[in-house]
Amino acid sequence: MKEILTDAATRAICYLENLETRSVAPSGAAVAGLNVFDAPLPEAACSPAETLRLLDEAGSPATMAMAGSRFFGFVIGGSLPAALAANWLAGAWDQNSALYRATPGTAFIEQIALRWLLDVLRLPPDCGGAFVTGATVANFCALAAARHAVLKNTGWQVEADGLFGAPPITVIVGAEAHPSVIKSLGLLGLGRNRVVKIPVDAQGRMRADALPPISGPTIVCTQAGNVNTGAFDPIAEICRHAHAAGAWVHVDGAFGLWAAAAPTRAYLVEGVAFADSWATDAHKWLNVPYDCGLAFIRDAQALPAAMAITSEYLPTASEFRNPADFTPELSRRARGVEVWAALHSLGRAGLADLIERNCAHARRFAEKLSAAGGEILNEVVLNQVLVAFGDAEKTKRTIDALQADGTCWAGITVWQGRTAMRISISSWATTTTDVDRSIAAIVRAAAAA
Numbered sequence: 001m002k003e004i005l006t007d008a009a010t011r012a013i014c015y016l017e018n019l020e021t022r023s024v025a026p027s028g029a030a031v032a033g034l035n036v037f038d039a040p041l042p043e044a045a046c047s048p049a050e051t052l053r054l055l056d057e058a059g060s061p062a063t064m065a066m067a068g069s070r071f072f073g074f075v076i077g078g079s080l081p082a083a084l085a086a087n088w089l090a091g092a093w094d095q096n097s098a099l100y101r102a103t104p105g106t107a108f109i110e111q112i113a114l115r116w117l118l119d120v121l122r123l124p125p126d127c128g129g130a131f132v133t134g135a136t137v138a139n140f141c142a143l144a145a146a147r148h149a150v151l152k153n154t155g156w157q158v159e160a161d162g163l164f165g166a167p168p169i170t171v172i173v174g175a176e177a178h179p180s181v182i183k184s185l186g187l188l189g190l191g192r193n194r195v196v197k198i199p200v201d202a203q204g205r206m207r208a209d210a211l212p213p214i215s216g217p218t219i220v221c222t223q224a225g226n227v228n229t230g231a232f233d234p235i236a237e238i239c240r241h242a243h244a245a246g247a248w249v250h251v252d253g254a255f256g257l258w259a260a261a262a263p264t265r266a267y268l269v270e271g272v273a274f275a276d277s278w279a280t281d282a283h284k285w286l287n288v289p290y291d292c293g294l295a296f297i298r299d300a301q302a303l304p305a306a307m308a309i310t311s312e313y314l315p316t317a318s319e320f321r322n323p324a325d326f327t328p329e330l331s332r333r334a335r336g337v338e339v340w341a342a343l344h345s346l347g348r349a350g351l352a353d354l355i356e357r358n359c360a361h362a363r364r365f366a367e368k369l370s371a372a373g374g375e376i377l378n379e380v381v382l383n384q385v386l387v388a389f390g391d392a393e394k395t396k397r398t399i400d401a402l403q404a405d406g407t408c409w410a411g412i413t414v415w416q417g418r419t420a421m422r423i424s425i426s427s428w429a430t431t432t433t434d435v436d437r438s439i440a441a442i443v444r445a446a447a448a449a
């Protein structure tokens with residue numbers, strides 16, 4: 001073990017050090033080189049060192065440099081040093097962190113991480129929580145708890161009796177809800193299409209004045225941080241309207257919820273804590289390795305009511321929290337370890353600094369690209385910048401040229417009819433120098449497009 005793990009660590013360190021100088025996107029030759037993996041299953045065993053060598057030599061160059069400081073696609077955080085190291089250590093522990101009595105160490109660390117998360121995200125301290133694979137599954141878990149609660153209020157046990165014959169649930173979403181919310185509704189039998197869609201404003205915020213009168217079992221899905229603009233729905237106002245009629249309010253805050261940790265951005269989450277459930281990601285703005293999403297539920301019993309199982313062979317009785325009582329999975333990796341390590345190593349001040357820095361970088365991108373002739377399409381309130389360079393075709397050519405150049409990587413979107421480059425800054429590693437190098441590359445790409 002020692003030799004192969006030392007070899008892996010050496011190779012991983014070398015990979016991370018090279019990110020500074022290599023192209024952010026993998027070269028065509030590196031991607032073509034993946035063909036070496038397209039071989040028959042070996043009949044005989046191979047040495048671990050040889051297996052690792054092949055993986056590193058052919059696999060590493062074909063990766064996108066998402067762990068580096070100039071990847072601005074989607075919403076992608078890097079891995080903080082302590083979080084990556086904790087991930088390696090927890091990998092060595094190899095705990096199936098489902099039940100406290102079987103894995104007390106990782107279950108307990110997860111419980112502490114949950115308490116710290118609720119603190120930094122300014123959510124009610126008694127919430128229940130689930131550590132899952134990402135915000136998609138976190139949305140699914142939170143909406144499963146919502147489905148349980150709104151039907152329980154009518155006397156219907158959805159986990160036992162299913163949805164056939166159940167009182168219908170009205171689901172209200174903003175027209176700009178993330179597709180993962182819509183997918184979760186489909187998975188829960190609530191339907192992707194049978195939602196009531198509320199119009200949004202120019203930033204993608206749900207218009208609270210357009211909410212219909214609410215009655216009967218109802219779930220309202222709101223958003224803290226639109227994936228294109230970073231804008232927040234007026235959640236306090238929506239909560240007032242929905243709660244007056246006994247509805248459940250869910251917040252998809254995959255990255256936006258982290259604004260709570262940054263003093264100058266905290267105004268964005270005002271009223272978010274009035275909701276009933278929240279979904280977010282740790283692999284986005286907390287910068288832990290993939291995969292790690294988080295669901296929080298005000299009524300701590302609603303999530304286990306939807307998720308927990310018992311069996312004679314499973315040691316479920318425990319005075320401490322069983323992680324798997326809150327998640328769709330039974331067997332699961334110990335995600336709480338990296339979350340704990342990230343929060344422990346950053347501290348409250350370090351986390352605030354990470355969020356503030358990324359938001360300042362977003363403003364710098366917007367100011368300098370605007371000065372260079374780009375058109376900024378959103379109000380840059382968080383870490384998302386939408387910029388157009390003339391018409392759709394020219395913007396597309398600019399994005400293609402930028403991705404081929406390799407200095408940085410940003411993707412494409414269409415925002416309310418306008419084709420734009422999406423710049424999303426979420427990595428602890430991004431510096432002002434990275435931002436300026438990237439701005440220069442974007443300006444070059446736009447000039448050549």
Ligand SMILES: Cc1ncc(COP(=O)(O)O)c(C=O)c1O
Pocket residue numbers: 074075133134135136137178180181225226227252253254255281293
């Ligand atoms: C607002 C929002 N919700 C949900 C998701 C889905 O998150 P994940 O890919 O971690 O499942 C994203 C991803 O970017 C997002 O921005």
